[in-house]
Amino acid sequence: xxTPSGTPGNQSSEVAPAEVALAMDWGGTWAxxxxxxxDGRVLWQDRMANPPGATQDALVAGAxxxxxxxxxxxxxxxxxxxxxxxxxxxxxxTSMLLSSPNLPAxxxxxxxxxxxxxxxxxxxxxxxxxxxxxxxxxFGAGRAAPPHRMAARTLAYVTFSTGVxxxxxxxxxxxxxxxxxxxxxxxxxxxxxxxxxxCGCGNSGCLESLTSGTAIGxxxxxxxxxxxxxxxxxxxxxxxxxxxxxxxxxxxxxxDVVALEVVEAAVGCMIVGLSNVLNIFNPDVVVIGGxxxxxxxxxxxxxxxxxxxxxxxxxxxxxxxxxxxxxxxxNEGMVGAASLVWAQxxxx
Ligand SMILES: [Zn+2]
Numbered sequence: 001x002x003t004p005s006g007t008p009g010n011q012s013s014e015v016a017p018a019e020v021a022l023a024m025d026w027g028g029t030w031a032x033x034x035x036x037x038x039d040g041r042v043l044w045q046d047r048m049a050n051p052p053g054a055t056q057d058a059l060v061a062g063a064x065x066x067x068x069x070x071x072x073x074x075x076x077x078x079x080x081x082x083x084x085x086x087x088x089x090x091x092x093x094t095s096m097l098l099s100s101p102n103l104p105a106x107x108x109x110x111x112x113x114x115x116x117x118x119x120x121x122x123x124x125x126x127x128x129x130x131x132x133x134x135x136x137x138x139f140g141a142g143r144a145a146p147p148h149r150m151a152a153r154t155l156a157y158v159t160f161s162t163g164v165x166x167x168x169x170x171x172x173x174x175x176x177x178x179x180x181x182x183x184x185x186x187x188x189x190x191x192x193x194x195x196x197x198x199c200g201c202g203n204s205g206c207l208e209s210l211t212s213g214t215a216i217g218x219x220x221x222x223x224x225x226x227x228x229x230x231x232x233x234x235x236x237x238x239x240x241x242x243x244x245x246x247x248x249x250x251x252x253x254x255x256d257v258v259a260l261e262v263v264e265a266a267v268g269c270m271i272v273g274l275s276n277v278l279n280i281f282n283p284d285v286v287v288i289g290g291x292x293x294x295x296x297x298x299x300x301x302x303x304x305x306x307x308x309x310x311x312x313x314x315x316x317x318x319x320x321x322x323x324x325x326x327x328x329x330x331n332e333g334m335v336g337a338a339s340l341v342w343a344q345x346x347x348x
Contacts, residue, residue: 007114009206010047010126012073013310015101015344016078016249016292017076017077017078017126018037018038018075018077019038019077019079019337019338020035020036020037020038020043020068020077020078020079020080020084021035021036021079021080021081021082021122021342022034022036022066022067022074022079022081022082022083022119023035023036023082023084023085023334023335023337023339024037024064024066024070024081024082024083024084024085024334024337025085025128025333026085026086026087026103026104026106027051027087027102027128027333028050028051028087028102028205029050029104030048030049031047031048031050031062031063031066032045032046032047032049032334033045033046033067033069033070033334034046034070034331034334034338035049035070035073035074036334036335036338038342039139040075040138040335040338040339041312042138042331042334042335043073043074044070044074045153045334046066046069046070047094048062048063048066049068049281050062050103050173052347054105054114055105056105056106056108056109059103059105059116060106060109060111060114062117062311064066064114064118067082067115067119068119069156071119071120078342079119079120079121079194080121080316080342080345081122081123081124081341081344081345082115082116082121082122082123082341083109083120083122083124083125083126083131083336083337083338083340083341084123084124084125084126084168084337085126085127085128085131085132085333085334085336085337086100086103086104086106086111086125086126086127086128087100087101087103088100088102088103088107088127089105089126089127089128089179089180089181089248090100090125090126090127090180091179091180092176092177092179092180093121093180094110095110095111095113095124095125096108096109096110097109097110097111097125097148098181100131100163100201102150109207111123111125111160112125113123115309116284121296121297121329122344124187124340124341124344125228126218126336126337126340127165127167127180127181127183128165128262128278128333128336129157129165129166129167129182130167130168130174130176130182130335130336131167131333131337131339131340132157132165132289132328132332132336133155133157133167133169133174133183133287133327133336134157134167134169134174134326134336134339134343135167135327135331135333135334135335135336135337135338135341136157136287136289136327136332136336137152137155137169137172138156138172138326138339138342139325139328139335139339140209140287140326140327140328140332140335141285141287141325141326141327142155142169142240142285142287147204150284151168152169152284152285153282153284154168154169154170154171154281154282154283154284154285155169155284155286155287155324156171156185156277156278156281156284156285156287157169157286157287157288157289158166158185158186158273158274158277158285158287158288158289158293159289159290159293159326160212160213160270160288160292160293160296161185161199161212161213161287161289161290161291161292162212162213162214162291163200163212163214164185164186164207164208164211164212164290165183165184165186166183166185166186166277167184168182168281168283170185170281172287172343173343174340175281175345177231177280180329184205184344185277186207186208186210186212187199187201187203187206187207188206188276189203189205189206189270189329190205190206190207190210190272190273191204191205191210192271193205195220195229196209196210197209197210197215197219197300203215206283207269207270207273209347210266210269210272211266211269211270211273211292212245212292213244213245213246213290213291213292214245215245215266216245216248216249216262216263216292217243217244217245217246217247217248218243218260219229219262219265219266220233220243220247220248220258220262221242221243221262223258223261223262224243224258225345226239227256227257227258228257228261231251231256231257231258232248232250232251232254232255232256232259233248233251233256233258236248236250236251238245245291245292245295246291246295248263248295248297249263249292249295249296249299252295252299253298253299258334261336263295263299266292266297267304267305267308268308270305270307271305271308271312272312274286274288274305274309274323275308275309275313278309278312278313278318278319278321279313279314279318282317282318283321284322285320285321285322285324286304286309286321286322286323286324287324287325287326288302288323288324288325288326289325289326290326293325293326294299294325297325302325306322307319308336309323310348
């Protein structure tokens, strides 16, 4: 990358090393840590598996060690702060992790109090999907791109993956809700009929229970009786004894009729859920991520979803949006956690 000559700030011969953020994306299987600069570039990263059955103290100590290694890797550059993305609900006032479905041993932990003294820098925590939204807003699909694309003002992010999560960023700030639990787009009710598919949250007919990779696999498996013997879907089931969402998209790409019908049904529910998001939050950018989205991209369905959303949006103001696949890939949680640091520093 070249810098235009005469840029203010380039004229000093003694330039202080630029600040970096330490970032962690702590999920059910891995704790991933990174050193990230102001431009969202990942300068170093590593990960460790959560030891199975570990106590809260052992988990916190192990992940803290990984962040200390990240600090060593910053090469003496000042650490502006530490951002941590966690799967679960986080109390906005106390930073306490209220419930963590994928890592229940961490319930009740307050990481800033434990880690700030150890790392010698302020620590902020956020929900992983909310932070992915923040990362996409500042450094991913929400950014302006020449010649015509405008930077997002209000960005809604929805990840269609094993589950369905989301987050809203308005003019650079996360919309967290009163208790820090906003953005659970996956748990809006789409199907209110009593026999709608059950959801992990205890309700039924949630967007997640109709459009997650798990839900798509389950729906296809329930329809195996309709599949032609030897069809791609039947073959996938015979080799794995189960049907995953990924297998459904692979079968759909090969023209499997039942797989295509299952994808079409899920896409219909996505269009309803995403147009609800349009009508409630009026985003100008809607970003979709996760493994299911990769399947949708491979089948060329993103424009179809965008057109369906536009048909259901209630006014021209709600139709003024663009739909974009997430662009940060598997780093989105960490880039989002670093974005939280930059947002907090900016406010202080
Ligand atoms: Zn639910």
